[in-house]
Amino acid sequence: MNNKDAIERMHQRVGFLSYLPEPVNRDLDQAVDDYLESEKGRLEKAIDSGIQALPLWLRSIARSALR
């Protein structure tokens, strides 16, 4: 997922963001970006170790689906 696109979508959906002053908006964008990025990292780490626990036949399916 591209976080820049996520933030762009967020600005389109959440109208009040465009009224926030620039430094506030920047801080908020950065925080959302950081959170989504770190969450993605945590999920991918969980996927990496989770795949190892799957039965062999399901492991390759999971790998192609999730990577």
Next chain:
Amino acid sequence: MNDLTPNLEIQVELEKLAQYLTLDDTTWQALVDAGAANLRELREHIEQEMYNQHRKGFQHLASWTRWLSIKQLAKLAYAIGAKMAARLVGEMDPYFAAKVARRLTPDFLGEVAAQADPRKIREVIRRLPAELISQVALKQIQENQFLLLGRFADALSAPSIREVVNTVKDDGALLTIAFYMENTTQLSNVIRMIDNSRLASIVRSGTENVDLWPKAIWVIDHVEGELKSRLGNIMAEQDERTLDSLVDVAHRQQLWGPVLRALSVINPRYHRKIVNLPSLRNSAVLTDLVNAAVSKNLLEETLPLVNAMQRDYREVVAHTALRQGEEVAEAVVQAAHQSGQWDLILDLAQFLGDDERNMLARLPISHNPSVIEALMRNAAKLGKTDLLLDFARRFHREGLQTVVEISLRDGGDLLQAFLDAARDTRDGWQAIATAVSVVDAPDMLRDIGRIYQRQNPQDQQAFREAANETGLWSRLEQTLPA
């Protein structure tokens, strides 16, 4: 996080955002002004982006899980860990997923629930046994996961709600879970399932602890009609010392909107007890209360509460309301007019001084003929014509013309009532003569003359003297039969 705002709905949304975002103080403060709905939308957007990560992959993987037995899947859930299991379970058939979940420990299920998209696992939660749900809830309470519990309470089935309420002995914890629920219809459903004695105990936990009290009043404010009055009555049954401390918290945290809404639906027999609490004698408290009633559009609901106040409290309310300026005074008169509570306005008006009465008479609403008529008719009905005459003296010319025109309707019944009152009112004759002196129309002068002739000689003389001073008599005399 620390409370950034007394507005509970905004504070809750900020707490929910704080689970995800690390922001500097300026940004948090800017978000306070964004409003609860905008903050909710922002959070939902973040959650949507978060739960969409690898969603298609998990959907694909979930379609393969049907080749595994329930037992194998339960074993697999532990092996892949709570985070991956949470995402996978959200994409599985809820019936199938619930069968797997039944085989997991409450601790692990709690971890999975914390990582799952609540919208995706709602149907799974609904299918879980009540005992398992309550064990998970106990574990989450131990870990203070109230935000999470509130969200999942939105999805609980009726048997699960009963089981959780029976298992969780901590009333404050149940109140906090209710506070964090998002679906207010479900909140009402949950409250309906709790028996009266437990409900009383839960509300009391809020009233006995000033930190929980805002949560209790929030819950009361968000449940449906008859429940609001049921919970409000429980609150009102508390002793005066407790209620006094609650007023103090309501004042400090600006909770007057929810409090007034709750008070407007409680049994009126509690009104007197509540509105005469010592804490309400404080002018700053009453100022906030009056302003909240105006700004939250709750004046019509608040006026009956003022009616139940002792005389000295009503006097403070009258001065306090007027001190807030013309806009507030106008709103109060408008609310009384719309809800037919003129008795209260006339009662409060008796406490007002000259400047305050002049201000009331100058209000734009005091020019409104329907308001003038209602004021006159109610003053006559309640025997407060002396008060009306005092106000009439302060009216502008147009207002006076309306007063006279209305008083001449129905054969001059109202004018007669004012003449009757003039005898016992200081400067009463002058007040009537001043009001009537604005009349130029010959037919109206004739009507006034006819009514004048019906009076006894002493009253005729008193009126004549007053009318002479205002210059009315020379015009009126011409309309009288020789």
